[in-house]
Amino acid sequence: MVAIIDYDAGNIKSVENAVRFLGHEVKVTADAGEILSADHIILPGVGAFGDAMQRLRAADLEGTIRQAVEAGKPFLGICLGLQLIFEESEESPGVKGLALLPGRIKRIPDGDGRKVPQIGWNDLSFPRQSRLFEGVPEGSYVYFVHSYYLEAGDPADVAARTEYGVRIDAAVEHGNLFACQFHPEKSERIGMQILRNFLEI
Numbered sequence: 177m178v179a180i181i182d183y184d185a186g187n188i189k190s191v192e193n194a195v196r197f198l199g200h201e202v203k204v205t206a207d208a209g210e211i212l213s214a215d216h217i218i219l220p221g222v223g224a225f226g227d228a229m230q231r232l233r234a235a236d237l238e239g240t241i242r243q244a245v246e247a248g249k250p251f252l253g254i255c256l257g258l259q260l261i262f263e264e265s266e267e268s269p270g271v272k273g274l275a276l277l278p279g280r281i282k283r284i285p286d287g288d289g290r291k292v293p294q295i296g297w298n299d300l301s302f303p304r305q306s307r308l309f310e311g312v313p314e315g316s317y318v319y320f321v322h323s324y325y326l327e328a329g330d331p332a333d334v335a336a337r338t339e340y341g342v343r344i345d346a347a348v349e350h351g352n353l354f355a356c357q358f359h360p361e362k363s364e365r366i367g368m369q370i371l372r373n374f375l376e377i
Contacts, residue, residue: 178200178216182206185221191361195375206237217241225267226265229260255356255358257355262329267281278333292323296319300314300338301337302314303334303337306335308373336356356370
């Protein structure tokens with residue numbers, strides 16, 4: 177069973193539909209027992225970093241997430257879910273993230289005619305091999321919607337990068353912990369391959 181963490185941060189239905197399409201049972205839940213008993217866990221999300229952390233803490237989910245990751249459960253953050261697993265964000269000064277990995281979230285710089293937020297398709301490069309991108313060709317395009325990006329504290333955690341006026345760490349993989357700034361559930365065939373890879377771990 178795949179648990180999708182429900183903390184009222186949007187974007188859950190499309191993730192749920194994609195996981196069901198791949199043949200997996202899904203539970204959308206904020207219940208600690210259900211999350212900890214799942215085979216795989218997904219933390220989706222859209223919206224503001226500070227609001228999301230407040231909702232996670234109000235639902236008493238921060239400790240549950242830590243417990244799940246420490247237990248070795250395959251865990252995937254998507255979009256805002258990636259940002260929350262790091263230490264802090266320029267979007268919400270003074271708000272601490274989950275700090276499961278070192279790094280900070282920064283605002284995409286304006287200039288050169290760039291539109292912020294970035295909405296649309298961009299290509300990925302892979303600095304190293306990773307289980308998440310097994311069978312995904314270099315230069316594959318995926319779908320982004322974001323104004324803030326990850327600057328990872330440890331380059332060894334970075335599984336994919338992209339460029340949008342600045343180098344963006346677009347995905348990470350560290351043991352059983354995975355995250356994508358882009359939306360695999362909206363990235364058509366390539367996105368389904370990425371989700372399939374995660375669900376087969």
